[in-house]
Amino acid sequence: MEEQAKLPDLTEAERKALEELMPDEMSEIITSGIKRRHFLKLFAVTGASLLAAHLLGIEQLMARSAPIEQQAPVFIENGINISFKVNGSPQHLMVDSRMTLLDTLRERLNLTGSKKGCDHGQCGACTVIVDDRRVLSCLTLAATCEDKKVTTIEGLATGNELHPMQASFIKHDGFQCGYCTPGQICSAVALMDEAKNGEASYVTANVRNKNKSIKLSDEEIRERMSGNICRCGAYPNIVDAIREVHGDKAVAQVWQFADGTI
């Protein structure tokens, strides 16, 4: 996004307030004006309630950044500063200690791909990949993510090129309403690594066999994906999609358009 510089036209009180909150950025603001990212950071380090108290003076400037105002939390208790990476980009936020990673992604970082199905660990719709492992973002406190690397469904594609798992879900029609899909795909992507590491599951014939790069049967795929519930019941197609990415052979597509093309 093009950053539009706004000329610094601050009162002494405003300047002091900014300086207190963003000492590192202050000289930049003085020389090249306030940019959108400064606002973002300002929101991140303070939260709206603090801003209201500290920065009434620069209300004018804030108002002009209306679109991001919605993302600011209304009230933070027991605030924790966290720095972590989301889909490759560093994020610095202050969060309420109660805030989950899921709510942080959706409400603070505008990454609404990860879904809230149950909010209690029972459905997998909120699955994201943290430090290369699939986890449930609804039971992960954001405060625990300091220094971690988070990948969400938004971070899987490379530019316009879909991740092979995304492409395969489309090819095999691995969804109906799509609500569980971001979680299914993140889960399946991490599963590919688990299989490469030779990790076992409850249906692994013999856990004492520690072969690497195991070939997953359909039963294995189903067991390992059981943490992702699909209310539309797209399971057979989800298994097909995963099998295609996991195996080296193309798996036949079972649907076609009404005119017979695929």
Added chain:
Amino acid sequence: MRPFKYSTAPDPATAIGLVSANPTAKYLGGGTNLVDLMKEDVMRPAELVDVSRLKYAKIEKKGSGVSIGATATNAFTANDDLIRENYPLLAMAILAGASAQIRNMATNGGNLNQRTRCSYFYDVNMPCNKREPGTGCGALHGVNKNHAIFGWSEKCVATYPSDMAVALAALNAVVQVEGVNNTKRSIPFADFHRLPGDHPELDNNLKQGEFITSIDLPANKFAEKSYYLKIRERSSYAFALVSVAAALVTDGNKIKEVRIALGGVAHKPWRASVAEQWLIGKHATEANFKAAAAAELKNAQPLQHNKYKVALAAKAIIRALEGAMQGGAYGTMEADSTSKN
């Protein structure tokens, strides 16, 4: 969720100091149980001390056995080579629990401290002596289909839900604990969890602030013949109705050593010691397994809605012992059992 103070402790001593000093403080492992219960307002800690980054995540040889760190994740533990090779029963039990995502988050220490899934416990509008001592037990004369058939009291009929712990009970694990001022103690697994008695609010014998550092597994000869069988309402991602950890050492077909622990039947993992005693020195035959299971279940005290668990547990013991005899091979086991039952 109620507000709470969050901190990460730089070292175990600090963590132990913080939680010991504040009766409303709790350790935070993976959060998969605690955060859920806090969202439900069942647990209301005013302070969380995150121990998930403390350096207790190693799995290593200790004497002739193996020590597993309390902050290692369930997934890491189940996939550790030492565990898969020497304690396949533990790997299987862990892998039978929850989902891949949850096992990636859950720590071993947190797993042992997870709370019951009794639905009255989860619903703050219901009476529950475990959640709020003195309010009565909603399940005793309520819907108790998922509840205990062994060792319950009038005060509480809940079951303890961990799969991992059932294997640890069978393996005679020892829980290593540290308290304030560097006080350490070792708790044999059988004494770690407790029966409800008059104090169902206490799930286990840890004192406020005591921190589990590791779980030690003594050496054994069970790796060849062990099996974890879990029976549930759907084939994955569900808690056990009944589960069985079974392990054997045989001489020819004669049973030299046997361990059987049951999950889903009591307030703690239930060692089927009657069945174990019955089997020592006998031949590993289906008839003997059946008689041993019957001897154990004779002492069951089912509630109104869970009589099915008595028959289920008896069959599960037989199947688990057969599974163990077949070397814990999952595929053969399943094929066999469907034809038999």
